[in-house]
Amino acid sequence: MYDQQQIHQEVKQWFRQVRPRILEGRERGLDIENKTSRLDLVTNIDKETEKFYRQKIAESFPGSSVLGEEGSKDDINNAPGLFWVIDPIDGTMNFVKQGASFASMIAVYYQQKPLLGYIYDVVHDHLYWGGHGLGVYCDDKQLPVPENTALKDGLLGVNGPMLMSxxxxxxxxxxxxxxxxxxxxAGIEYIHVLKGKCVGYLSHLSPWxxxxxxxLAESLNLSVKTIDGKTLDVVSSGDVLVATDKAYNQISSLMAAE
Amino acid sequence: MYDQQQIHQEVKQWFRQVRPRILEGRERGLDIENKTSRLDLVTNIDKETEKFYRQKIAESFPGSSVLGEEGSKDDINNAPGLFWVIDPIDGTMNFVKQGASFASMIAVYYQQKPLLGYIYDVVHDHLYWGGHGLGVYCDDKQLPVPENTALKDGLLGVNGPMLMSxxxxxxxxxxxxxxxxxxxxAGIEYIHVLKGKCVGYLSHLSPWxxxxxxxLAESLNLSVKTIDGKTLDVVSSGDVLVATDKAYNQISSLMAAE
Structure with missing residues (x-):
């Protein structure tokens, strides 16, 4: 059995350690490759950051299973103990073009149950973390549960291609x-929803x-499911909608399959 | 005749003075009204901030003409001396819903010629300012002229309704x-273009x-005109495209009237 606080004391150090590697690495110049298209990028920093997390996990939590954007992809359903999901740089296009508005993210599960989530806003050096029973914190400050705002009263984060089509x-x-x-x-969009700055966020997303x-969203009583109300399985890519309960229901109804 | 530096020494103090009024005013609770639609908001802080700027202009630069979003609208073509354009809170929806990603902006003209521009990122306390012959500064640090990036290599800031339609x-x-x-x-979008974080920004905008x-964009050799290449007249609302030269020409050509 693992203790949330024990894991947290270890993991939060990793983010402090990757920050200079990420920011100084970009200053030194990036090796950039296309993955599936000219808009789907990966850099040497994505790869090095994932490798760093994997080494830390192997050292501190041996026997863990890992699903990472830039490496091997274990299956949560075949993970007997700790299961880690890593997105070393979320928003790689922003990282490359802006050097801002990107995140580094880790999720931790134990026996298929969510234990801890982390979104690190690297540039602003703010770590959003928490989990079931803990609530959600920005660094040391607990975030209030967002108001249950209706769709008409809130800004909605969306995916550009989905909006255009x-x-x-x-x-x-x-x-x-x-x-x-x-x-x-996605990480920056989730932060907006967690803080009540957007009423929701909708995009086609992969588990990482x-x-x-x-x-984090579930720990703040937000709704986070597929548009059709299915639970996210941490295995499949799909359309993910995170929103206040009110907005979730309104959006899901407006987007209901005919 | 007016000296840019003399005006600047005065104006930069105004932004320092409005910051606590804006941030603490929002904390105390906003009076929010709809203007032309439920998405076109004005708050007591917009009005009070514009009033503050108008008082400062009248005290320090008597005889000035002023065009402000929330007040009287003088015409630059009938302004014999200094002409000021004020947007007290740009991005009022963000101000109301997020308390972030909004700006306070002032433009100064003398005898119809641009003299100084100011975009103040209130939350981050960064003042972007400059003018013809001065270059552009973020606080005390001069911004480099952005690279002449092509459209395919840059992120583009857009207006949501224009994208959807x-x-x-x-x-x-x-x-x-x-x-x-x-x-x-618009202010936050312009900042992204000035800093080279976006290759351009397109929206339907009013003079303020x-x-x-x-x-500021012209001071960095960026192109800033209507989509059809017309000069902005500081009188009319219209479609404004600010971009690197390369991206401006590509976008203007793709959007050319049939």
């Missing part, structure tokens, strides 16, 4: 909100994009 | 870029939205 009526959803925002990093943020 | 082929423009971003404040940013 009017995916499942998304444009109507935006028209009923207070406006769309596109920040280009949604795992950490979803653990 | 595919205004003049905008979706194709975004597809040829490295991606769309929506931040919800574009005046200050455009003075």
């Amino acid at each position: 009017n995916y499942r009526n998304l444009q109507e959803v935006v028209k009923q909100s207070a406006g769309a925002r596109i920040y280009g990093s 994009d949604y795992a950490a943020g979803s653990i | 595919n205004y003049r082929n905008l979706q194709e423009v975004v597809k040829q870029s490295a991606g769309a971003r929506i931040y919800g404040s 939205d574009y005046a200050a940013g455009s003075i």
Whole structure:
């Protein structure tokens, strides 16, 4: 059995250690490769940061299973003990083009149950962390549970291509909100929802994009599921909607399959 | 005749003075009204901040003409001396919903010629300022002239409704870029372009939205005109495109009227 606080004392150090590697690494110049398309980038810093986390996990928590964006992909359903989901740099396009608005994320599960989530806003040096029964913190300060705001009263974070193609009526959803925002990093978008700065966020995401943020969102009583109300399985990519309960229900209804 | 530095020494103090009024005013609770629609907001802080700037202008630069978002609207063509354009809170929706990602902006003209531009990122306490012959500064640090990046290599700031309606082929423009971003404040979008974090920004704007940013953009050799290449007249609302030269030409060509 693992203790949340014991794991947290270890993991929070890792973020402090990766920050200079990430920021100074970018200053030195990046090796950038395309993965599936010219808009899907990976850099040497993505790879080195994931390798760093994997080494730390192996040293401190031997026997763990790991699913990482840039490395081997274990299956949570075959993980007897600790299971880690790593997104070393979330928002790599922002990292490359802006040197800002990106995050580094880790999610921790034990026996298939969410234990801890971490979104690290690297540039601003703020660590958002928490888990079931703990609540959510920004560094040492606990975040209040966001108000259960209705769609019409909140800004909605969205995925650009889904907005342009009017995916499942998304444009109507935006028209009923207070406006769309596109920040280009799932981690940064989740932070906006956790802090009540956006009423929700909708995008097509992979497990490493949604795992950490979803653990935090659930700890703040936000709804986080597929558009059709299915639980996220930490195995599949899919359409993820995180929102206040009110906004979740309104959006899900507006986007319901015909 | 007015000296840029003499005006600057005065104006920069005004931003330091409005910061606590804006941030503490929001903490105390806002009076919010709709202007033209439920998405076009004005608060007591917008009005009080504009009033503050107008008082300071009248005291320090008597005989000035002023065009402000929330007050009287003088015409630059009938302004014999100093002409001021004020946007007390740019991105009022962000101000109300997020308490972040908004700006306070002032543009100064003398005998119809641009003299100084100011975009103040209130939350981060950074003042972007400059003018023709001065260059552009963030606080005391001069910004380099951004690289002349091509559209395909940069992120593009856009207006949400224009993106959704595919205004003049905008979706194709975004597809040829490295991606769309929506931040919800013209001032914040201009800052991204000035710093080279976005290759351009396109929106339908009023003079108070574009005046200050455009003075700064021109000082960094960026292109800032209507989509059809017309000069901004500081009188009309219209479609404003600020971008690197390369991206400006590519976007303008993709959006050319049939």
